[in-house]
Amino acid sequence: MRQRSLIAITAALAAGALTLTACGSRDEDGGSDSGGGGTTVVIGVDAPLTGDLSALGLGIKNSAELAVKTANKEKTVEGVTFKVESLDDQAQPSSGQQNATKFVADKEVLGVVGPLNSGVAESMQKVFDDAKLVEVSPANTGPTLTQGPDWQSGKKVRTYKSYFRTATTDAIQGPFAAQYIFNDAKKKKVFVIDDKKTYGAGLAGTFTTEFKKLGGQVVGTEHIDPETKDFSAVATKVKNSGADVVYYGGEYPQAGPLSKQIKAAGANIPLAGGDGIKDDVFIELAGKSGTGDLSTSVGAPVEELPSAKEFVANYKAAGYKEPYGAYGGYSYDSAWAIIQAVKTVMEDNDGKLPDDARAKITETMQNVSFDGVTGKVAFDEYGDAVNKQLTVYSVENGAWKPVKSGTFTG
Known part of the structure; x- marks a missing residue:
């Protein structure tokens, strides 16, 4: 890069x-x-x-x-x-x-x-x-x-x-996350936030489409400035929306503080995101209140x-x-x-x-x-990976723990 x-x-x-x-x-x-x-x-x-x-x-x-x-x-x-x-x-x-x-x-x-x-x-x-x-x-x-x-x-x-x-790709990752959050985590009302960048906005978009298709309700949407770390205004909106989960399209430098501030605002609900938040730094930034937050990431856990x-x-x-x-x-x-x-x-x-x-x-x-x-x-006709496996992780005891691996079935 x-x-x-x-x-x-x-x-x-x-x-x-x-x-x-x-x-x-x-x-x-x-x-x-x-x-x-x-x-x-x-x-x-x-x-x-x-x-x-x-x-x-x-x-x-x-x-x-x-x-x-x-x-x-x-x-x-x-x-x-x-x-x-x-x-x-x-x-x-x-x-x-x-x-x-x-x-x-x-x-x-x-x-x-x-x-x-x-x-x-x-x-x-x-x-x-x-x-x-x-x-x-x-x-x-x-x-x-x-x-x-x-x-x-x-x-x-x-x-x-x-x-x-x-x-x-996010064409698979977003819908895979939506299926897990709706079907497995039993969350029906989501507040969707993204950082307006190519990765974050795209991921939030594919998640939203699948979540609605499954019967889930999007109770609010917001875009954040990735150059700031003060998300108190959006955290208040999340609290007042009645959402039972937040989905964030973006990366861990913003996702960690966002999660922490949402909890501090009184919304004791998990923040979920894609592979861009799946780093130990997210856990440090989110603090103890980040327990239960979710992330998808490409492939199966390397360690396994x-x-x-x-x-x-x-x-x-x-x-x-x-x-x-x-x-x-x-x-x-x-x-x-x-x-x-x-x-x-x-x-x-x-x-x-x-x-x-x-x-x-x-x-x-x-x-x-x-x-x-x-x-x-190996690569398909578009240059994309033929390996479509993904994994959902949850923050438990200060670490990312894999909870489910699989592929998206549309």
Whole structure:
């Protein structure tokens, strides 16, 4: 999700030696543990590495680096050493676009992992697509990114063939949350709030449509300014609405204080949200009154997946200071998808990178398929993940506890 300048293409390019370098990585070699050979391939990582959402962004960066370290150690692609270039987008679309331009300018970058925010992705897609540089997001959930602005009417159009993601979309996450809240939690009156951003507004919209379809009542709606932390006015509206649950489309820096202030206003009801609030920082910000709050998140709990045991152990052994977070497993799988695409392209070209490596890797990504940290990793005709699993979490005893996993059934 963030930006960093890349080295100019050299004569080695003609010989098939393309490089990917990393800035802001844990160690000086950008995440490479062992030399795989004469060709260096750089994988860019764009994420919020500073600011309110850095807890998620650093987990994305670290996990992508771990994938690169693993590929180098195991010599996954014979003759290739992978490196990471990490750029900070601060969750700002303008920074993301600048980062995308920097990645594209460095001809050694053959793929990018990120970003975190759907709004940031919107600013990057065309830049990458024009350069035929593949982008694989571990966290974007906005449906328009892959299926176009009219996806809800059934008119799905894939605008950018270079864009893929390993996380499922809000077209599924919002309705999945609505079904759980209405059918399982038995909440019938909801107050819907969003932060007016691409992710938050989109998620609130898909939730609302399904909740109404089920017979639920929307007793109030409100938009908040994500730049403030004073939500006393909206908290009072929630209290007076008679709602038995709040659904918030947005992220944890605002969701935590919002939950706390709603309870303080006298509305002792749970706040529910999407994967954007599913972070331990939310629990810190919400305080003890956040007990019982709910979140959906993509996939099954990484800690409970047999396929993720090695990832969890290796991440711990690597000594990263930050947790891998909600998207760590997906970030690892996104980087691994790029690595697999590079491997296939080289195998099809006598062990060398072709002159049109970026275009070939983007084309190859459509058919990449493997068993990853998060389960089956593959992409449908829109570039969306074929893995549609989601999990509902509840705050219990100061931690997020999984309460139900499944897929949305419309």
